[in-house]
Amino acid sequence: MEKEIKITVRNLSKSYGGTPVLENVSFTADNSRPLCIMAPSGAGKTTLVSIIMGLEKADSGSISGIEGKRFSAVFQEDRLCEDLSAFMNVAVADERADSDGVRRLLLDCGLLPEDIYRPVRELSGGQRRRAAIVRALLSDSDILVFDEPFKGLDEDTLKIVVQMVQENINGRLLLVITHDAGLPRRLGADVFSL
């Protein structure tokens, strides 16, 4: 029996320099199904997840259910340490991550054995993206926040990575920011349109 993880966002608003970015946003998400938050570019999706993860403060509104919860994330940019290898980027994000598990998942998502220990600055965009996804999946957390996680991946890789994500959610709450209309179906996710 999985422990329920549920977050409730109520009337969240945020503006920058008088320009509203989010206005009275409300939704609920739990770990029974992933939730895809969909909106066109510039609609404040990234601001919304930054507020949920505590990186920014909302002007008004509230979020309940995140108290004491641990997050891991795939950011819109990869946010990898450029001098570190893909293996080390995953390993330093969570020191308790098992080396064999890190290596296995990096290989499972299509990285070649020789790519795992090269500095990530030498990897392609798609390889870096996969390393960022593995880092989020293997980090000890309650809530996974994925911001446009599969951009730059070709169809074959996308299939493999989506399956890997599904196999490694492990009862966590998954929030996915996307503007890809086909993604909720692939992930078996609910949709919230911003």
Next chain:
Amino acid sequence: MKPSITWAENLIKKIFVLLFWLGLWQILALKIGKEVLLASPAATMQALVSLVGESAFWHTITFSIVRIAAGFVLGVTAGLVLAALSARLERIRLLLSPFLYAVKAAPVASFIILALLWVSGKNLSVFISFLMAMPIVYSNMLQGFMNVDKKLLEMAAVFRMSAKNKALYIYLPRVLPYFTAACTTSLGLCWKSGIAAEVIGLPRGSIGDRLYSTKLYLNTPQTFAWTLVIIIISIAAEKLFLKVLETVNSKISRGFLTRKGGR
């Protein structure tokens, strides 16, 4: 075979440049014809050989190196700590800025004269060397700390990365080039200013004291010989320091690719 040919070519070029300047020096010395005004290369070498043969020589250079190096290490440490604090707290940055501006802008001679009132002549070079290194390291390191990628720091916050990992994997790669530049610049400056402080403070048994004596006795070949010693130590110290940094950097970089203890 090509690299060794290039290496030999470079060596020949360097020897040629050295011979050119030695030749010019010798011609000028011959033209002037007074060793007291311009010692010839031969007289300088003779003085240098006789200095190196003295038992006090090694004691003298050790005396100066230890004190100037101590001031340098203290200055680097203080600059590093203050820069880290300033990068975090704007109030500290504002508070320190007039002091550091004054230290950077004021002539070294003013500090030497003032410092003579506060510290003994023996430790004057420690203090002056500290004052030379600290603001340079502070400014460079502050710039380095401020340039650390904020998005990576956000990532570290989300993943609850440990302070040690943040320092090692996020801060270090970004600030190391600033640290290297600050140290190489301030190392030479510390050495020159430290010797200048010794010439004014005249601590017994220092290079500055010996240099001053050569002026008193109008022993120009010895002045040149001591100057040569100062230059050689300065170059050697810079090269040694860069080598140490390079070794440390490559050890750290190896740890960037895999966990300690192998794969």
